[in-house]
Amino acid sequence: MKTMTPDAAQTADDARYLALKARDARFDGCFFTGITSTGIYCRPVCRVRTPKRENCRFFAQAAQAEQAGFRPCLRCRPEIAPRAPQGAQGVWSMQNASRMLALQAARLLDSPEGWGEATPGVAPLAQRMGVSDRHLRRLFEAQWGVSPLQYLQTRRLLCAKQLLTDTSLPVTEVARLSGFASLRRFNAAFAQHYALNPTQLRRARGKGATAAPDQGIRVKLAYRPPYDVDAMLHFFATRQIDRIEAVNRARDQQQFGKTVSVAVDGHLFTGWLLIRFEHTEPAQHRIDLLLSDSLRDVLPVMMERVRCLLDLDADPQAINSVLHARFPEGDGLRVPGSLDGFELAVRAVLGQRISVAAARTVSTRLVQRLGAVIETPLAGLNRLFPTPAVLAGASGDALGQLGIVKQQQAAIQALARAMLEGSLPLHAGADLEATLKALRALPGVGDWTAQYIAMRALRWPDAFVAGDVALQKALGVQGEPHPAKAALTLAQAWQPWRSYAVIRAWASLPHDTQPRMTDL
Numbered sequence: 001m002k003t004m005t006p007d008a009a010q011t012a013d014d015a016r017y018l019a020l021k022a023r024d025a026r027f028d029g030c031f032f033t034g035i036t037s038t039g040i041y042c043r044p045v046c047r048v049r050t051p052k053r054e055n056c057r058f059f060a061q062a063a064q065a066e067q068a069g070f071r072p073c074l075r076c077r078p079e080i081a082p083r084a085p086q087g088a089q090g091v092w093s094m095q096n097a098s099r100m101l102a103l104q105a106a107r108l109l110d111s112p113e114g115w116g117e118a119t120p121g122v123a124p125l126a127q128r129m130g131v132s133d134r135h136l137r138r139l140f141e142a143q144w145g146v147s148p149l150q151y152l153q154t155r156r157l158l159c160a161k162q163l164l165t166d167t168s169l170p171v172t173e174v175a176r177l178s179g180f181a182s183l184r185r186f187n188a189a190f191a192q193h194y195a196l197n198p199t200q201l202r203r204a205r206g207k208g209a210t211a212a213p214d215q216g217i218r219v220k221l222a223y224r225p226p227y228d229v230d231a232m233l234h235f236f237a238t239r240q241i242d243r244i245e246a247v248n249r250a251r252d253q254q255q256f257g258k259t260v261s262v263a264v265d266g267h268l269f270t271g272w273l274l275i276r277f278e279h280t281e282p283a284q285h286r287i288d289l290l291l292s293d294s295l296r297d298v299l300p301v302m303m304e305r306v307r308c309l310l311d312l313d314a315d316p317q318a319i320n321s322v323l324h325a326r327f328p329e330g331d332g333l334r335v336p337g338s339l340d341g342f343e344l345a346v347r348a349v350l351g352q353r354i355s356v357a358a359a360r361t362v363s364t365r366l367v368q369r370l371g372a373v374i375e376t377p378l379a380g381l382n383r384l385f386p387t388p389a390v391l392a393g394a395s396g397d398a399l400g401q402l403g404i405v406k407q408q409q410a411a412i413q414a415l416a417r418a419m420l421e422g423s424l425p426l427h428a429g430a431d432l433e434a435t436l437k438a439l440r441a442l443p444g445v446g447d448w449t450a451q452y453i454a455m456r457a458l459r460w461p462d463a464f465v466a467g468d469v470a471l472q473k474a475l476g477v478q479g480e481p482h483p484a485k486a487a488l489t490l491a492q493a494w495q496p497w498r499s500y501a502v503i504r505a506w507a508s509l510p511h512d513t514q515p516r517m518t519d520l
Helices: 006-022 062-067 097-110 122-129 133-144 148-166 171-177 183-194 198-205 229-238 293-310 316-323 341-350 356-370 388-393 396-400 406-421 432-440 447-456 469-475 483-494 498-507
Strands: 032-035 040-042 056-059 217-222 245-248 255-264 267-277 286-291
Touching: 006 056, 032 062, 040 062, 056 062, 062 148, 097 122, 097 133, 097 148, 122 133, 122 148, 133 148, 148 171, 148 183, 148 198, 148 217, 148 293, 171 183, 171 198, 171 293, 183 198, 217 293, 229 245, 229 356, 255 293, 267 293, 286 293, 316 483, 316 498, 341 356, 341 406, 341 447, 356 396, 388 406, 396 406, 432 447, 469 483, 469 498, 483 498
Parallel strands: none
Antiparallel strands: 032 040, 032 056, 217 286, 245 255, 255 267, 267 286
């Protein structure tokens, strides 16, 4: 965390107070305001009466506010705010190894998949990252202003607060899903940080919004504007695989439905989800997420993955400051992510050297032939994407009959085996350089595919698919002797946001001009 002089800090806090007074949603999640007269901390968009300037303390992280003794506001609900921006401080720079390590640690702590470990804490995290716990703690505190354990505790408690507010799940289940080893520890931590017990919070907020089991579990997620919803849905619609995905782009019913197969801690969970962009209260910049009851045991995991899928934590101000001059029409564009890194990787391989439409056709055949059947209330969605085990065991003849060439068969089955072995993590907390190296070492996987996977599955904002023909056309370098090299040279000015530059370049082309991979 960069240290500022007293004068600079005062100026920054004065600017935050102006954003607070204006309830400017562009700053949602960028900072939190602790109100000394009430002991509460709020988002900048909170609708309560603006406190006096002398009663305000400003924090970059919710964990900092809680460490200072403030409790989250029950009205503006800090737990659903977008994550604090990480790029503006230069944390994305590949050359800054310390900041990269701190970012990777935060991403791993953000993931609920590790919350239920028997011995959560700094030591296992440091061991996973290949550094000493003392070194990790020092780097983490320097970057984020709190210790890793304080950061993790806040993430768990805010997740629990959201589940208590949005759902009617039993308190014991909320404690378990939030990573607490026992109900007693959960109650004690909740009382210590929030000065009330979970039952009191639920009583104050009502019984939650969970519908009957066959109707699913509903939660809210927020984002910072601007957000081009139609562009995001158009991206998904052009790549939509029948039977596992359905996109509705109608202005008053913008939604995305999908079947889900997710492996967590060696267990496979299947179900469906439906994402709706809210229009009844558009000023709140929220989405409504509905998940099948079969996914309740991985509810926090799915909430996190949907945040990645829709790029809800992007910082448009930092991105636009670099890209607006070259792409003035793209200020609201986000980088589409994925719910499952393996599925995304397979789909990327299937799209090598063919158009998006052709890749969609082949992917649909794969799902119809090898995808398991599932019942859902979503019209037309009745298949799951094939698992690594299924694809690893598929014969070359079976894949060839679907139109998958031998090089792609080898790549897909190598990906599947690596996933089964646990040697290829394809998620936002994975080590970028190690994962890129492992991907390029697989047969049939070149730099295009590796960069594309980094952009969408690893959530790397500076990935760049230089070999993409449509990208080269959009950048005006297609006629150059070495178009990929020319594209890379041109894109140097867009670091560290080249993934967003790719999306904006693609969007600048006519809809019938589609990206093509050039790995093989």
